[in-house]
Structure formats: structure tokens, C-alpha cells
Amino acid sequence: MTSTSVAADFEALYGAAPDGLWAAPGRVNLIGEYTDFNDGFVLPLALPHTTVAAVSRREDGVLRLHSADVDGGIVQLEVDALEPLSGGGWAAYPAGVVWALREAGHPVAGADVHLASTVPTGAGLSSSASLEVVTALALNDLFGLGLSRPELARLAQRAENAFVGVPCGVMDQMASACAEEGHALHLDTRDLSYRQVPFDLAREGLQLLVVDTRVKHALGDGAYAERRAGCEAGARALGVTTLREVSAAHPPEALARLNDETILRYVRHVVSDNARVERTIALLDAGATRAVGPVLTEGHASLRDDLRVSCPELDLVVEAANAAGALGARMTGGGFGGSAVVLVDAERAEAVSAAVGKAFAEAGYTAPGIFPVVPAAGARRL
Ligand code: ADP
Ligand code: MG
Numbered sequence: 001m002t003s004t005s006v007a008a009d010f011e012a013l014y015g016a017a018p019d020g021l022w023a024a025p026g027r028v029n030l031i032g033e034y035t036d037f038n039d040g041f042v043l044p045l046a047l048p049h050t051t052v053a054a055v056s057r058r059e060d061g062v063l064r065l066h067s068a069d070v071d072g073g074i075v076q077l078e079v080d081a082l083e084p085l086s087g088g089g090w091a092a093y094p095a096g097v098v099w100a101l102r103e104a105g106h107p108v109a110g111a112d113v114h115l116a117s118t119v120p121t122g123a124g125l126s127s128s129a130s131l132e133v134v135t136a137l138a139l140n141d142l143f144g145l146g147l148s149r150p151e152l153a154r155l156a157q158r159a160e161n162a163f164v165g166v167p168c169g170v171m172d173q174m175a176s177a178c179a180e181e182g183h184a185l186h187l188d189t190r191d192l193s194y195r196q197v198p199f200d201l202a203r204e205g206l207q208l209l210v211v212d213t214r215v216k217h218a219l220g221d222g223a224y225a226e227r228r229a230g231c232e233a234g235a236r237a238l239g240v241t242t243l244r245e246v247s248a249a250h251p252p253e254a255l256a257r258l259n260d261e262t263i264l265r266y267v268r269h270v271v272s273d274n275a276r277v278e279r280t281i282a283l284l285d286a287g288a289t290r291a292v293g294p295v296l297t298e299g300h301a302s303l304r305d306d307l308r309v310s311c312p313e314l315d316l317v318v319e320a321a322n323a324a325g326a327l328g329a330r331m332t333g334g335g336f337g338g339s340a341v342v343l344v345d346a347e348r349a350e351a352v353s354a355a356v357g358k359a360f361a362e363a364g365y366t367a368p369g370i371f372p373v374v375p376a377a378g379a380r381r382l
Contacts, residue, residue, distance in 0.1 A: 023379065026176070028044065030208075033299065038242050042171045043277050045184045046185075051118075055139070108139050115134065126172040128166070137177070154170065160173075171187065238255075265306040266306070269307040294328050310331050316359050
């Protein structure tokens with residue numbers, strides 16, 4: 001897939017060249033999991049994998065959507081008849097962005113959209129956010145809306161929450177919209193302030209591997225809402241608005257006041273993972289990238305034992321990678337399948353990949369997808 005081929009496909013579909021081309025990446029989260037709905041910290045990076053959109057402006061209220069990656073042809077909609085939660089499969093993501101922009105009072109009068117993506121879908125690498133953000137950025141440019149990147153990310157999140165019906169936090173959209181090449185994005189989800197943290201793997205002879213387990217356990221669907229409710233209950237019990245405040249306002253012993261064992265575990269995860277983001281950033285700022293490895297593994301243990309959102313496949317990635325000499329590893333994203341990240345010395349990368357593949361084969365699991373990633377650029381006009 002090249003931008004030239006996406007433009008040519010647009011022209012073949014719609015009969016004229018597009019007004020422009022835009023790209024938005026998927027993301028992988030280095031550390032800070034299930035913290036974004038607690039006003040906490042996250043540290044994602046943009047992937048080299050992107051969704052490219054060719055888009056033309058329309059003035060007649062018609063929205064036409066097409067994806068090279070989905071069978072079924074052009075989806076045609078009327079912008080003033082868009083209805084939240086009305087289904088519509090994949091088209092709900094870009095249509096939801098148009099809906100969210102219009103709900104916020106922005107005059108998006110229609111568009112023709114054709115897109116093609118290299119972001120694996122459903123692997124926990126946020127193909128959905130890349131799709132939303134590329135649409136939002138294109139419409140922002142074409143209709144001269146003048147919205148900032150964080151504003152676009154918020155509207156994309158609203159599209160996914162309210163229009164598609166997925167209760168996600170804002171990390172994915174912010175990473176896709178705001179990340180920079182060579183950096184991880186230290187995001188404060190309370191006010192969407194952020195800092196680009198240099199993350200230079202090559203300089204230290206390191207690689208970051210993404211391991212896509214290729215499984216998605218159905219358990220994950222209700223678990224997110226349940227963890228979210230548990231964290232809110234924990235915050236109420238501790239007398240704070242969100243768990244973000246806990247580390248600062250409460251010494252660890254205060255957690256002992258939580259007499260519900262489940263809620264105590266959830267709170268302990270969020271508080272400790274926020275701290276792990278801070279530790280990781282301090283290490284990156286000090287140029288001690290190798291030392292991030294054990295922090296990742298610690299984060300995995302917390303997601304597995306305290307939040308309990310891991311699964312046997314993800315645990316096996318971490319165990320096999322570390323046993324084969326990785327510096328550290330953890331599940332990333334919502335869990336119950338999806339992907340893990342592994343930090344490894346470049347010269348060990350092949351051996352570690354082989355060890356993970358072998359462990360999966362021995363366990364009778366489908367072979368995982370394993371690929372190295374570097375921090376890539378956020379959304380942009382091509
Ligand atoms: P993730 O964001 O982790 O990849 P999600 O389940 O949140 O997984 O989003 C995946 C969904 O996003 C797909 O099922 C599809 O509806 C939509 N999607 C993602 N990429 C594309 C694409 N290139 N073309 C059409 N739809 C896509
Ligand atoms: Mg998604």
C-alpha cells in the first residue's frame with residue numbers, strides 16, 4: 001500500500017482525484033495500562049503502521065466511505081441523518097467522527113473517503129483510533145475547522161464511545177494524533193497535557209518487539225466496564241475524585257482501609273502503574289533505556305495478579321521472552337488477548353522471538369505475529 005495507490009484507488013472509485021491524503025498511525029503502549037480512565041499517566045508510542053485516507057470535501061450532505069481492507073463496497077450516508085449506535089460495522093468509526101464534529105458545532109457538509117491500512121485490526125494496536133484520527137484530521141483540514149490535535153483526539157474518542165459504543169479512554173486517539181517520531185508520548189489524561197520523551201532504541205542497541213497473540217477472549221468485553229466501575233468505587237472509598245490523586249494524597253497504608261479485596265487489587269494496580277510510568281520516564285530521560293525492561297515485567301505482574309486482565313497466551317509471551325534473555329516484557333492494551341511488548345537487546349531479538357514461537361507451538365497455540373517497532377510519527381497530511 002502506497003499513498004499513490006490509495007489516491008489512484010480513490011479516483012477509480014469516485015471518478016476524480018482526492019483533495020488530499022492523510023495518514024494516522026496505530027499505537028502501542030509502553031507502560032501505564034488502565035490508568036487513562038483514572039485521570040492517570042500513559043506512555044504510548046506511534047507505530048510505523050498507518051491508516052492512509054484519501055478524502056475530498058463535499059457540500060451536499062452526502063458521506064461516502066470505502067475501505068480497501070473490507071469487502072462490501074461504498075457505504076453511503078447522509079450527514080444529518082447519522083444516528084449513534086446504529087450499527088453499520090466498520091463505517092461507524094469514520095461516520096462517528098463526522099457525527100462528533102457536527103455535534104460539536106463544526107460545519108462538516110459531507111465527504112468522499114477511501115482508506116487503506118497497515119495497522120493489524122483487533123490486535124490491541126488501535127486500528128480503530130488510527131481510522132478515527134485520520135478522518136478527523138482530514139476533515140479538520142478540508143473544512144478549515146482549526147481544531148488542535150488534542151481536540152481532534154477528544155472528538156475521535158467521543159465518536160468511539162458514543163457513536164460506535166466502545167467505552168475506551170483517550171490514550172489511543174491522543175497517541176495517534178500527537179506522537180512524534182523517535183519519542184514516546186508522556187500523556188497526562190487529566191488535562192491532555194503531554195511531553196515528547198526521547199526513546200532511541202537503536203542508540204542503545206535495543207529492539208522493541210510487538211507480539212500479537214492472535215487471540216481475543218470474549219471475557220474482555222465485560223471486564224473493561226467492571227474494572228472501570230471497581231476503580232470508581234475505590235476512589236469513592238478513599239475520598240478522592242479519581243485514583244490519580246491516590247499516590248500523592250495517601251501513603252500506601254491508606255490502601256489498607258479498602259476492605260473489598262477486589263477493589264483493593266484494582267486500586268493497587270492503578271496507583272502502582274502510574275508510578276511505573278514516572279519511573280520509566282525518569283529512566284528514559286537518564287538514557288537508561290535498558291533498565292526499563294524490569295519495570296515492564298513488573299507492570300505485567302500487576303496486570304496479571306492485581307487487575308487480572310491478562311490471559312495464558314500473554315503470560316506465556318512474557319515468561320518465554322524473559323527466560324530467553326529479554327530485558328522485560330508485558331501485555332499491552334486492554335488484555336484478554338491482543339499484543340505484548342518485549343524489550344530486548346538487538347542481538348537477542350531473533351533468539352527471543354524463536355523462543356516465544358516455540359513456547360506457543362508447545363502449548364498448542366496459534367503461531368504469534370512478532371515484529372520490531374520503532375517510535376514513528378503521529379497523524380499528518382501527506
Ligand atoms: P483495535 O483498535 O485494537 O485494532 P478494535 O476492535 O478497537 O481493535 O477496532 C477494530 C475495528 O476497527 C475493525 O473491526 C473495523 O470495524 C475497524 N477498522 C480498523 N481498521 C480498518 C480498516 N482498515 N478498514 C475498515 N475498518 C477498519
Ligand atoms: Mg480499538
